[in-house]
Amino acid sequence: MRVSFIRRERASRMAMLLAPIAAFACAIVASVILFTLLGKAPGQALYSLLLEPFLTWYNFSEVLLKMAPLLLIAQGLAIGFRANVFNIGAEGQLIIGAIAASALPVWYPQGDSGFMLPAMLAMGALAGMAWAGIAAMFRTRFNANEILVTLMLSLIAAQVLNYLLLGPWKDPHGFNFPQSVMFPDAALLPILLPGTRVNISLLFALVASALAYILMRHRFAGFQLLVGGLAPRAARYAGFSEARAIWVSLLLGGLAAGLAGAAEVAGPLGQLQRSVSTGYGYSAIIVAYLGGLNPWGIVISAFVMSVIYIGGDNAMVSADLPIAAVWVFQGLLLCFYLAGLTFIRHKVSFTRKPRATP
């Protein structure tokens, strides 16, 4: 018996839509088994994980709050993924963006200028771009794999953050906690929904989604990126620059992540902390793929992933689940989705005899 995967001529559109739903269902089944093995009540765990986020306005607003950075970063990353440029280091770009944005309020803690906030956001976005640009430079100059370079730059970014918070930027009145001073009001993003912590960075993310859609669907530059991802030799044949695709992909990814980092410190945190990112940069990779790398699909997957984030926090309290269980759930979701994609793009054939070699 021999199993072989044969590429389908055309992936069914229906199956493409069903795949994330099926992956979600499989992830639930697998995690029920996992939770049971852990000795936790699976019903209670799933209730906390998936339903509680919708049950109170506060919980739901927290979902929207989480969604902003995830959506923003995922849109930036998806552009590169479709061009086969794999920026795995959005986490580092986010941290560097947060650091750059924090410079102004750390240096001018009494600042009240109206330019403070826009300047912070711009600095965050530019710093994220620059951090990703290092990987682009290494890739185009030395052909160094961007997956490794972006990933390693994330570790460096985390150490830069540690250094600043344990040293020069530590709040002198902060009881030795590794965090900066609290930012002045002029350094904080306006609240979008009164009574919640949801700020206007959610709008940034939605605007970014619309821009990503226009780029990938209507702009020739986006078309060039797509061709480079699908058929690199066709891109070379048509004269689309590979170096340009690498730079554009990484810079846009870095810009989005850097802006998200700035919005975190200027938003819910209000200061620079070591926990400025709880893995947004990595989760955004899952969000991008679960959304089928499609700008509108990513809006939905970012929302779902935020629900799991908030639900996971609830489950830790009410179902006594370890946070690792939530990460496992995210991982299962991605694994099942990728497995589903394999079946969508290939049909499986079972043959009796070994394939003949001429």
Place this chain on the structure above:
Amino acid sequence: MTALLSLQAVSKRYGAVQANAGIDLVVDPGSIHAILGENGAGKSTLMKLIYGVESPDAGVMLWKGQAVNLNSPAEARALGIGMVFQHFSLFETLSVVQNIALIVPGRKADLARRIRALGDEFGLDVDPEAMVHALSVGERQRVEIIRCLLLNPELLILDEPTSVLPPQSVARLFETLRALQARGMAILFISHKLEEIKELCDTATILRGGQVTGRLDPRAHSAKDLATLMIGRAMPPPLPATVQEVGEVRLELGGLDYVNDDPFGVSLSDISLRVHSGEIVGIAGISGNGQQELAALISGEVVQAGDMIRMMGRSVDAVGVAQRRKMGFAFVPEERLGRGAVPEMSLADNALLTAHGAGLVQRGFIHRTPERAYTAACIARYDVRTPGPEAEAGALSGGNLQKFIMGREMMLDPKLLLVSQPTWGVDIGAATDIRQRLVAMRNAGAAILVISEELEELFQICDRLHVLHKGHLSPSLPTAQTNAEQVGTYMIGAGA
């Protein structure tokens, strides 16, 4: 006399395509039997059924009068059926005898001795210790044939064996095949070249659209009759050859050297060539002699420093594909999927790939209406058989996609057009159409460089020919003053 091999009503279907429908075939011992048909007529499928690569959906196969059911090529070989494929299956990094020892049992020293003996007997001389990557295509084919012969087959199948050979090697192959025939071996000879079949074969079975349309003695019929059975209508008339004044130089290669980093690639040395407005220049030669490298250097996909390539009078060595295209250059590569077209994208998006400058993109935005119009015009004018501009390029047959890519590039009305293998996999009717359009473009003043393995095609459309052999280019040969033998001499590097 019992037939050696007999097929009765054999059918095979792949999805929506009925590749073989009720095929009857009888092969006698000691016969050279031609299977004649166009690309897509079902020849290859039929051979795969006989060689056990595929199983038929219906029908019976008899070997010496006994019904057999083959499940693998190993079983076919055990019966006494050998096959030489069009694309060789040899390991380039191994020697001849090492390659053969992978399939034929025996000690290497014995094998080497038997290889030499077979070589002497049938004119298949090849050094058993030579490394395969150092062999010419003709020698590789001999290795493949020897490998089959060592298993003592009674039936030898050859799939388009002459498509890769220069004319001189073809004559030599035919001598070998006749010597094998004299020993009583039956040979199935697959081809679409009528003259060869008339020269070599004693029986021909003609296929069209998966069905047998004729069974005859090719020596007793004219090429015209055979063609009519093969394509279902008379051969298209030859192109009118008109001589015309040429204009300015549009492409000039001045002593182009190129060192290939790939150890199995070909380096080019001192290539000099001019293509003028209003002429078609052909590059003949067997694939793998530097054609790919030359095309990539002219197109700009490979860029190197120097002043060796001039287009429209300007040095273009330093600029890439996009710049060259802006100057009026267009290119049809020999690989359609993944290079000339993106398989996963629609035909409309594939039009955008190189025709974006033709008003399909304005201020960076893709304009869908002109994109669709351009695609629809290309589909209609070049007779691309497809549901429409939204069809995925990967779903088209090779010939249809080739027509689409040819059309896309020709509709750009380039000043300089480079075409690699313009009619690979395209049926005779469409091939004639493509050639006529190339000639019409030349008459309208375009400069055209055609790289092709089909000598006949080059002689039909080109004003001048060069031959590429091991990275060296022959002098210019005006088509009217040369012939296949002279070109063949250059193809094997014997020209002076």
